[in-house]
Amino acid sequence: MSTKEPLIDIAGIYFSYSGGPPVLRDLDFRLYAGDRVGVIAPNGSGKTTLFHLIVGLIKPLSGRMKIFGKEVREEKDFTEVRGRIGLLFQDADDQLFSPTVLEDVAFGPLNLGKSKEEAAAIASRTLASLGLNGFEDRITFKLSGGEKRLVSLATVLAMEPEVLLLDEPANGLDVKTRAALITILRGLNLSYILISHEMDFLSATTTTIYTMEEGRILLDQEAHIHQHLHAHPLGLCPHEHCPLEQRKS
Amino acid sequence: MIDEPFAAGDSLIHRLDPRIRLVSAAAYSCVVAVCREFPVLIAALLLSIALVSLARLRISEVIKRLVVVNGLVFFLWLVIPFTFPGDPLLRIGPLSASREGIALAGQITLKSNAIILAFMALVTTMPLSTLGHALNRLQIADKIVHLLLMTYRYIFVLEQEYQRLMRATRVRGFQPGTNLHTYRTYAYVVGMLFVRAGERAERVHQAMLCRGFKQKFYSLHEFRAGRSGWIFALLMTVVLVLLVALERGALL
Numbered sequence: 331m332s333t334k335e336p337l338i339d340i341a342g343i344y345f346s347y348s349g350g351p352p353v354l355r356d357l358d359f360r361l362y363a364g365d366r367v368g369v370i371a372p373n374g375s376g377k378t379t380l381f382h383l384i385v386g387l388i389k390p391l392s393g394r395m396k397i398f399g400k401e402v403r404e405e406k407d408f409t410e411v412r413g414r415i416g417l418l419f420q421d422a423d424d425q426l427f428s429p430t431v432l433e434d435v436a437f438g439p440l441n442l443g444k445s446k447e448e449a450a451a452i453a454s455r456t457l458a459s460l461g462l463n464g465f466e467d468r469i470t471f472k473l474s475g476g477e478k479r480l481v482s483l484a485t486v487l488a489m490e491p492e493v494l495l496l497d498e499p500a501n502g503l504d505v506k507t508r509a510a511l512i513t514i515l516r517g518l519n520l521s522y523i524l525i526s527h528e529m530d531f532l533s534a535t536t537t538t539i540y541t542m543e544e545g546r547i548l549l550d551q552e553a554h555i556h557q558h559l560h561a562h563p564l565g566l567c568p569h570e571h572c573p574l575e576q577r578k579s
Numbered sequence: 580m581i582d583e584p585f586a587a588g589d590s591l592i593h594r595l596d597p598r599i600r601l602v603s604a605a606a607y608s609c610v611v612a613v614c615r616e617f618p619v620l621i622a623a624l625l626l627s628i629a630l631v632s633l634a635r636l637r638i639s640e641v642i643k644r645l646v647v648v649n650g651l652v653f654f655l656w657l658v659i660p661f662t663f664p665g666d667p668l669l670r671i672g673p674l675s676a677s678r679e680g681i682a683l684a685g686q687i688t689l690k691s692n693a694i695i696l697a698f699m700a701l702v703t704t705m706p707l708s709t710l711g712h713a714l715n716r717l718q719i720a721d722k723i724v725h726l727l728l729m730t731y732r733y734i735f736v737l738e739q740e741y742q743r744l745m746r747a748t749r750v751r752g753f754q755p756g757t758n759l760h761t762y763r764t765y766a767y768v769v770g771m772l773f774v775r776a777g778e779r780a781e782r783v784h785q786a787m788l789c790r791g792f793k794q795k796f797y798s799l800h801e802f803r804a805g806r807s808g809w810i811f812a813l814l815m816t817v818v819l820v821l822l823v824a825l826e827r828g829a830l831l
Binding site for chain 2: 382385387409412413416417419421423424425427428429430432433436437438440441442446449450469470471485486489
């Protein structure tokens with residue numbers, strides 16, 4: 331157990347959508363500064379719900395949530411939280427609502443009380459740091475899927491958050507954008523929780539991987555013997571694969 | 580897909596301050612709409628044509644738009660001359676067209692073409708986002724401006740959702756016909772679009788809340804009128820005064 335105080339500390343959370351069965355059941359979770367946590371779990375197991383709870387878009391039925399050392403309950407508690415925790419939505423079209431890229435990226439900083447010049451400067455700087463130079467005047471809905479994803483990441487990063495919540499950021503990306511995203515995430519100096527269905531993406535970007543079962547978060551560190559299916563030319567001919575270590579020597 | 584073929588350009592008009600263009604177009608269309616004298620209306624039409632050529636718009640695109648407007652005007656020609664009371668000028672069977680009716684239909688035709696052309700030259704030559712910001716700078720209520728911008732932003736997303744739904748029906752062999760099955764399918768598609776639009780709106784709102792949205796929008800745009808802007812504004816004012824004077828003079 332770390333002596334540092336966790337950034338996010340939630341305990342005994344119950345949640346269900348109106349009239350439905352409980353999605354989260356007695357959920358405990360802690361995130362410490364510097365943690366890079368991956369969550370892999372089946373659809374409908376409550377991953378996105380957990381994110382929405384953390385930023386206060388939905389409220390738990392019961393349980394306790396402490397964020398940055400402060401108990402959070404009401405909408406006004408979460409206003410501060412949202413300035414320090416950035417949530418990247420699954421669908422970039424939900425995130426990008428302004429006509430131009432620059433305006434969308436500057437929207438968060440402006441809400442945090444920055445002046446127009448500062449906000450525009452932050453926006454340009456954030457775009458440049460993601461390799462999106464010259465995107466300022468592009469029209470948001472005319473971007474490609476991969477560009478939309480990176481621009482929405484920029485809109486979140488422009489608020490200079492301490493924690494990132496990434497909801498399936500690699501979903502539907504081509505190989506190149508995916509690789510770019512991995513490089514970006516690894517280079518970020520902040521803590522994040524990342525939801526993904528892809529184990530290799532998670533292992534490239536996170537240090538701890540959790541899974542969710544029956545509305546709770548479980549740490550899965552046991553090694554399991556498992557098989558991979560894979561495809562390559564002449565795959566039908568009898569052949570052998572040697573372990574990675576031998577291949578290098 | 581909705582596109583803005585006139586917005587990209589580098590003509591004299593394109594470079595004018597959008598606010599001045601908007602105010603000019605609005606004032607001009609008000610004046611033209613209330614004028615009745617044919618010399619004034621013809622002068623206005625010629626002026627609009629001059630503006631369009633100044634903006635160097637693609638003639639084929641301009642004509643395509645005029646055809647739509649005049650399609651509507653055509654129906655007025657079918658009705659107004661035969662229903663407006665006045666001296667009968669020409670008889671077709673039991674129907675008679677009045678001189679006043681024909682004059683009125685002529686006025687409407689000239690006015691609508693003049694106004695549409697002026698708007699094409701002055702307003703459609705700016706991207707819609709610029710239009711929104713210019714309206715904002717002209718002290719139009721925030722809510723109206725953002726309604727406009729958000730509608731424009733999400734109409735594309737909705738169009739894509741519509742295309743997705745229609746593809747889903749087509750790949751399962753749906754062929755529209757005149758039958759209950761077709762009507763029901765379309766009703767489902769439209770209903771589903773409403774549901775999805777509603778959910779989308781909710782998620783967009785959530786995403787905005789996450790970024791600290793406090794019921795206030797900010798505009799990063801700064802406009803500068805510059806000398807050419809003021810010259811254009813002055814010219815437009817002179818033209819409007821002349822049009823009004825011509826209209827009043829003709830009345831005396």
